[in-house]
Amino acid sequence: MTHNNHVVILGPSETRNYFGGVAIFCEGVARASSEITGRSLLLNTEEHQQYVDGEMTERSDHGWLRFFSKLISAVRRQPELIVLQLQYGLLAPLIRLLAPSHCRIFFYAHGFPPASYSWIRRNGILLAYRVGRAFSGQFLANSSYTASILEAVWGFKVDKTVNPSVSEAFLKELTNADHSAKTKAPQHFLYIGRITREKGLEDIIQCLSLLSLEGACLDVIGDGPELAHVEAFARNAKVKVNFLGRMTQQGVANALTTYRSFVSANRHEPYGITYAEAALSGCHVYCPPSGGQIDIARLMPGHFTFIDFQQGTTAAQELESSLRLRLNSPAPAPSPDPGIAEKFHYRECARQLLS
Secondary structure (H helix, E strand, O other): OOOOOOOEEEEOOOOOOOHHHHHHHHHHHHHHHHHHHHHHEOOOEEEEEEEEEEEEEEEEEEOOOHHHHHHHHHHHHOOOEEEEEHHHHHHHHHHHHHOOOOOEEEEEEOOOOOOOOOOOHHHHHHHHHHHHHHHHOOOOOOOOOOHHHHHHHOOOOOEEOOOOOOOHHHHHHHHHOOOOOOOOOOOOOEEOOOOOOOHHHHHHHHHHOOOOOOOOOOEEOOOOHHHHHHHHHHHHHOOOOEEEEEHHHHHHHHHOOOEEEEEOOOOOOOHHHHHHHHHOOEEEEEOOOOOHHHHHHHHOOHHHOOOHHHHHHHHHHHHHHHHHHHHHHOOOOOOOOOOHHHHHHHHHHHHHHHH
């Protein structure tokens, strides 16, 4: 018997060749939307995942020919909603042609092309966005910040902002974690993410080198092309930085429960799900006052202190002032509010997409 998928999502999934926030988003929305509607399909050029009532019931690898066959079949089965992302926006004209009139087609933008991208990469992204915008009923952005950049710089009309959520695996680990085990001092910071120039790790290290507080240090979870450069910079700045490498979702969740302070210096983060993970884990987040994390801070303002780490001495003074206040007025780390945590579940994200 053939069943209709109420929601079809075109985007990456976590495979041997691809991992990261967009894949987590696609799998999270596919699972959650099937809880709401009954059935959903996540489809990309490498594989497809079938979800029924919140559970993955099928996962199969395929190539390009099988991908197009599966796509045409899924569209002709009259889904209620099709969500396109990344390069799959280029398929919007074909999908618009094949889809039934009642089917809604959305394009979801996970960010914007930064100046550091090559001309070819930047314009390839913009082409997919423009085609997706032209042939989709709604053009969505992952944060208010992304929406403002796409509108002001690139001229896109953004219909709606729908924030990504925290993975279900992380939320389960968070529920089971011991949040009283905050063993790290406030001046012992944690950074999670890729080690690249635009992430601003050098600015963080430089800021820590200017603190007069004893014991200021940084742990880094992640990897990237600038690892050797940042290691050398830390040695020259005489700041203790521990590079812990990549970790599983469980490892990250367990690590976050032991830290009191999370830090990030990227001024242009499109959203930054690690900010939500850190705040939900009871960390105090130090980050710039611009970026997609502003949407997260609005929900948990007591967990955020905004510092522009590119401001050198001024940033160090602001950071030290906050740390001394926390050291002089120690308080137990706040436990995650179940109501707030629910807002970061993919059920909420799926509801917004389906509404």
